[in-house]
Amino acid sequence: MNKYEILSIKPQEENASKVLIIYTGGTLGMVYDNQTGSLIPFRFEQITENIPELKRLNLELCILALPKPIDSSNVSPAIWTELVEIIEANYEKFQGFVVLHGTDTMAYSASALSFMIQNLKKPIVFTGAQLPIGIPRTDARENLITSIQIAGSTINRKAIVPEVCIYFNGRLLRGNRAKKRESSQFDAFDSENFPYLAEIGVNIDYNFLNIKILKPETETKFYTKTENNVGILKIFPGINASFVSNFFKQKDLKGVILETYGSGNALSDRWFLEELENAIKKGITILNVSQCTGGRVIMGKYQTSQKMKEIGVVSGTDMTLEAAITKLMWVLGNESTNPKELLEKEIAGELTNY
Template sequence: MSEVVLRRVTSSGSASNLVSIARKDGTPKKKKRVLVLLTGGTMAMQANGNGLLEPVAGYLAKCMRAMPELRDAKMPGYEVLEYSPLLDSADMGPTDWSTIAKDVATHHDLFDGFVVILGTDTMAYCASALSFMLEDLAKPVVLTGSMVPFAEAYSDARHNLVLSLIFAAGVSQQPPTPPEVCIFFHDRLIRGCRASKVDALGLAAFDSPRFPPLATVGVCVKDTFADNGLAWTGRILAPMLNMETGIVVLRLVPGFDDSALLACFECPTLKAVVVELYGTGTAPSRRKGLVDALTAAKQRDLVVVATTQCQVGGVKIDVYAVGQALQDAGVISAGDMTTEAAATKLAYLFGKFPDKPGTVRTLFAVSLRGELSDPGKYTRPFFEAH
């Protein structure tokens, strides 16, 4: 067992440590290899002197070395890059996502797949962001974590970690795991830009309510790779690391203050707004202030997109008269994209085209990483007839 300390200079110019803990057990070179990027989260936590959970450097790698299932001949080899400091996912944002994307790109040709371990609270946002940032990805990137730390006897960490390594390496599937960003949690492999955290306390914390799982795990693995998996584009991986942060998400509630919405739209650094509407994209038809605020946003050339507050289905704002008024005010539909996907897609597109809101609007309506379905797949026949 060897340890190598790597140093990276951050954007602020300070140095941060990465510890690489490599499993070297004399296995043949043809054995699949997975790079594990440990950013933090519950999986790497232990209770401190006050009984409170906190991430502990080196702890997860120590647990992995002691796991007999990871020494099974059918399992891939692995290396662990442990970030310093280890972060709670609530503290992670675009800068941290860029670090992960950069590390995947740096090691892309050296490994057969990647596992990213992080906290669950913002995992769906990170997965969506990485889906867009890792352009022309040719290897699986599987995000995972746990609801219960390794330190607990009943932890879900072992199961999630073992299955994530299997899917990242593609060692037991035919066809192998597609080259896209996914989340594995509990018993499902989910497309990263289709995932949402749906349970704060249950072990099945993540779901993909608007798109089928890429695989489910029981006694055997049932996958939909052939029907639903993405294919490699054939181009060289070129990560897009500059994510726009001038994005906000607003959830519409009955009786909201129109003037507060207008004040938000007047923010000088704002580039785009995601508005979570009711149902298929309805809003109060008697609230002239709402339309006035959206019209003011249009005049500022802000990109305003509409998602639904419902877990299943999507937005089709041209069905009702109020939806037509929203369209006239410049609102565009997010279809059946999750809020996480819509927000990070806007951040990605504005990162690529910072001064081209028209280009952003055009590309937002195009499915780039399987984040968007054809409307016919999520609307009832009623809508198709109107």
């Protein structure tokens, strides 16, 4: 961890909680270069000059920037492991963490960390921006300020939101329930299958009934292993046997997310079911999630999904695609004997047990 420099961007306040801001890259941390007109990385040691409101927070703020900020389109499991190692190394020193991240893959990263860091006692709040911090109409200021407040907020010295979440444009979402839905509006994220953890207007109104209960007796666990030999097979009208067969012939393939119609339905052709069954017999885990943004997979509701259930396809219930793929990667990286049982089990609030 010595390769990371932690910069204090706000002097220590007496009895103040400490919040660590981790900058991975993304629009929030960019400003326009007046000479070239192009975007360049923001110098965070000057952040209180650009966002003076931070000086009024009763928090000690520190920042750690990855040595090479990345575009979120280039995020990989290696970056998730790096974030886990950073948070683990600083876990006892800070009350909460804010991860500044590009929006395109934020829901994937938030979902991944919800599985790779379990039994959290402290908030990990992902946020970003649709517009760079250095322009007048930017959403970066409010997103950053509110995320820091949430990360540092406690009741009776206990974190209010002890889980991985995403804050964007007045909404606090469970990280593994969120999806990016807009590329050109400020309300970039939503959560179809789970209520907001908080709604932010004049006040921060926490939805305490839906925030994970802090369990002080449980040990926080950090995982750094994932299985990356996984894939996503999206069902569509006209999908052919050759395509599916070649998909499952990929070398070292260990797991597949099957994106099906509606409540978990797919074509009932014999060749298709045989391809799935043969893949499962070879040890490939297949997890069924819906292409719909809302609702859930109900294996067996219709005849086609009943047959998939019988051959061993696992139900993803109401998980998002982002949660399903990252959970599959985590499960296969850490559980080799019975992945099906762990996939069907609620780990970090990612699915609803009916």
